[in-house]
Amino acid sequence: MSKSELRKDKTCLNCRYVVENKFCPNCGQENTDTRKTFVQLFVHFFEDLTHYENSFWKTIRNLMFKPSSLTKEYLSGKRMSYLAPIRLYIFISFVTFFLFSVIPDSPSDETVKVNENQAKPMEQIIVTEADSINKAKDNLEKKKWIADMEKNGYIDKKVADTLQKTIDDKKAPTDGSDYMNFGYRSVEHLDSIQKFGKADEKLNGFEYWVNKKILMVKKGRTQKEVYDKVTESFIHNIPKALFIYMPLFAFVLWLFQDKKRWYYFDHGIFTLHYFSFLLLASLILELFNFFVGLMGNNSITNGIIYMIDTIIIVYMLYYFFPAHHRFYEQSRIKTIIKGILMFFINMIILTFILVGLFFYSFINIH
Template sequence: MEAKEEIIDKAPQVLCKNCQTSFDGKFCPECGQSVFEYERPFRFLIADFTGNLFAFDTRFWTSLKALTLQPGKQTRNFIQGKRARYMPPFRFFIFVSFLFFLIFSSYLGKTVVVSDENKKEVYQALKQQLDSVQGSKLVSSIKDSVMLSAPKIAVPLPDSSETIGSPKVLDFSFNNDNNDSPFQLDVSEEEVSAEDSNKIEKLKAAVITVMENPKIYMNSFIKFLSWSMFLLMPVYAFILWLFFRKTAPYYYSHLIMAVNQHSFWFLMGTIIFMFQYFLPERDYEIEMWLLFLLPIHTFLGYKQLYKRSWLRTLSKSIGIVFLYSLSMILAVAVIFNFWVQSEFL
């Protein structure tokens, strides 16, 4: 019986165009570059793009389902290496937080109205800023009140207690006769330095802009607030590590937990503000139920990931909430102060 020779076809070698390494497969073992060819007919690129889009869509919905219905399980699976089915946590968080601040900004833009009372509060804030300007020796005396001609609102300002050289007087007045703006801020200065004069001009422009279009500063503050929330995640992860370091000694595990929980919080916030924006008048209050769900979901996430007893998990949850609340208050205060300094002075 004649033996037959078995012919085995070897896969052709691929030459990496980036590092010139010869290899078999779809990715270069040296630099990691894909063998994907972009110089192809356009229909192939459309097919690849569609496939990636549906893959993204599938992972997004899988992550969304696990995040909302199985608190803590997605984090545990991701840490254990079961990652292909889920959207990367940081990418999911960026998407959800972007959606939240978009809806939140739209909601505030729809509901914020500059009433007389709002204007009075603005001038109260302005008074405080002028007090700080006084402390920096910008002026030796400030006119007794800031007058708003329509409607008539006067906010008394304290007299300056220090005199430096000859008198320097800043006269803040608002006039409706200006055709360009219903608010006109006039400042007369004597012997004020160029740096301080620049601060005055910024303050004038800020007051006029706030009164005419408060949305500009509102959007600016939302931007600062979004960055503060992003920077708070590592702080929250560190607090988790402090309380659960015996169960999960590595910081990375707590960081993934922090990202996923912030994603859920932003997701609930998005739903709440969507109801407020699109259905402002309703016979039911779903917002309260969603807010009530937040601590329960967070607690169950701790229980699922760290596997501690119910009582220990509850006690640690209270400590975590307390420390993180203090961190948030401090962060928002710092961000607000930085925002005021950057926008007003």
């Protein structure tokens, strides 16, 4: 429980009702001093987030190791002992995606990349440097960059001459000549065809918008830069996709269950708990791989990672069946048959959502 001191004034700050005990009998607000130190503020925030006392760890334990127990307890009316489903999902979702964004790649992976770069022959180094130099704004800036690298000893004269030659021989690039080429060199080329081209060359409104957006995204970017931008935007938008997908997942559950016994609300609570489990299991998997990866890249750590990853992934796939069986109280045969059918239906829905998410991520690159 909160350890804040009670106010001497018995008048509730929220509704002005007389408070005889700790909580206001009219609005339920705790009659404690609102001014807190930083430590008290942090503790209070954590208590609010975890719903006081040990309810947080009790919720997490049941979520991980007792499939469907949280859902059954919540729907039976026992709601004060556990985190509310929406609060639980939001908390786990926030922590999971936040840590995913800040956890760096495995140090062993970085070491391998460095070693691979050191082992490259001279021709590959030339190609790599040429690709980096091509990002410069104009040829004069590129040549100055090459001269500075030669002067500082980063490359020898042979490499510098080769890089200079690639600049002199390189033709002016166009937006539509290298990758994702749909026959248009630039936005200006597309607009000119749309305005002055023949009727059979012009695009309809949607096709014109898509092609123009592709050219605008590609402009001034290499293929790798576009890929990195799309990937970053895609990962950033996954939480939004999950919010869209969860109601559809609950709807599929509703289709396969007794409509008189189960309301859509019941399936929604089951879905919130199930997706909270999937996110938490994914976070545990990521953290485990990261910390074991700190021990180095060798056969022992790789074996441990492979074994634990396999166990967690298999458990994530298996979890739905006992949760479904215990919550809906159906035979194992029905649970397996319905589970397989729902799996394929959800795969179709998820595919459409991911394709839409990829398209949305692409067109929103700035």
